[in-house]
Amino acid sequence: MQILRQPKQTRRPDMNSIPLTHILFVSTALFCIGMYGLFTRRNMITMLMSIELMLNSVNINFVAFNKYLWPEKLEGIFFTLFIITIAAAEAAIAIAIIINLYRSHNSIDVEDATELKY
Amino acid sequence: MEAAAIIFYLISAFILGTGILAVTTRKIFRSAIWLLFSLVGIAAMYFWLQVEFIAAVQIIVYVGGIVVLIIFSIFLTQQSGKEMAKPVTRRSLFGALAVVFGLALIYSIIAQYGFAEQATRPFGVTVDAIGTQMLSTTDHGFILPFEVVSMLLLASMIGCIVIAMKNRNTNDPEQQGPAGAKLMIHADFTSTQTDKEA
Numbered sequence: 001m002q003i004l005r006q007p008k009q010t011r012r013p014d015m016n017s018i019p020l021t022h023i024l025f026v027s028t029a030l031f032c033i034g035m036y037g038l039f040t041r042r043n044m045i046t047m048l049m050s051i052e053l054m055l056n057s058v059n060i061n062f063v064a065f066n067k068y069l070w071p072e073k074l075e076g077i078f079f080t081l082f083i084i085t086i087a088a089a090e091a092a093i094a095i096a097i098i099i100n101l102y103r104s105h106n107s108i109d110v111e112d113a114t115e116l117k118y
Numbered sequence: 119m120e121a122a123a124i125i126f127y128l129i130s131a132f133i134l135g136t137g138i139l140a141v142t143t144r145k146i147f148r149s150a151i152w153l154l155f156s157l158v159g160i161a162a163m164y165f166w167l168q169v170e171f172i173a174a175v176q177i178i179v180y181v182g183g184i185v186v187l188i189i190f191s192i193f194l195t196q197q198s199g200k201e202m203a204k205p206v207t208r209r210s211l212f213g214a215l216a217v218v219f220g221l222a223l224i225y226s227i228i229a230q231y232g233f234a235e236q237a238t239r240p241f242g243v244t245v246d247a248i249g250t251q252m253l254s255t256t257d258h259g260f261i262l263p264f265e266v267v268s269m270l271l272l273a274s275m276i277g278c279i280v281i282a283m284k285n286r287n288t289n290d291p292e293q294q295g296p297a298g299a300k301l302m303i304h305a306d307f308t309s310t311q312t313d314k315e316a
Contacts, residue, residue: 037141039213040205071241089274096282
């Protein structure tokens with residue numbers, strides 16, 4: 001099995017010409033875009049979208065570190081898988097809460113939900 | 119510059135451009151569609167990084183699941199053609215300032231740290247390696263987080279149903295329907311009677 005797979009591994013083109021810092025810069029920029037969306041938007045669904053962007057940027061970081069610094073291990077891959085799973089659960093719960101809030105307040109703007117404010 | 123580097127910069131520009139459009143456009147449905155493009159671009163980035171399994175999971179879970187869920191909730195809660203209110207100028211200005219300074223800070227830290235320039239060893243991640251380590255009970259196995267996250271998914275599924283379930287009316291809805299109908303017939307009858315009398 002291993003012997004059969006070996007030539008396929010070596011035939012792959014070597015795509016390591018990009019330094020790690022460039023990938024990290026892309027993921028940092030994506031995180032900051034998500035942060036900007038979270039700061040400026042006041043609609044709950046769009047804030048949830050911004051959070052998804054931030055989680056995705058963290059996933060890129062994990063995979064890049066795993067590939068460039070510890071390529072013989074798989075821990076970054078597992079962190080990415082678990083983050084994707086938990087993000088799916090979080091999005092489902094958040095949308096259930098948003099729909100419930102829309103039923104009671106007729107609006108999903110965060111400025112309108114002020115019962116607990118004072 | 120090699121083809122791989124050009125592809126990397128194209129994918130990065132695509133991700134960042136569609137991400138910026140997703141957080142700045144004022145029509146909420148377009149925002150969801152730009153988010154979809156950005157997530158597809160991130161899946162392309164995983165393909166570029168040669169982690170095909172993660173790319174497939176990204177497409178299945180995010181593009182097939184979360185974005186569809188978001189679009190459904192937009193249709194349930196909003197008039198999707200309407201433009202959202204413009205954000206307050208002061209808030210967007212200070213948000214942009216905070217983001218730019220944060221980006222500069224993190225980038226200076228990354229540039230100063232001095233990571234290894236290039237990957238020296240080959241990185242080939244096979245699906246059977248992932249599966250074996252995910253379900254192994256030895257020292258570096260991930261069986262315990264796997265089980266915990268499956269319980270988390272079950273709990274969140276039940277929680278979603280409980281939270282989003284429509285709260286039935288407290289004063290006996292089965293009784294209310296026929297009674298209301300009878301009352302309406304009665305009202306109609308009296309109105310016709312009064313009409314006749316008039």
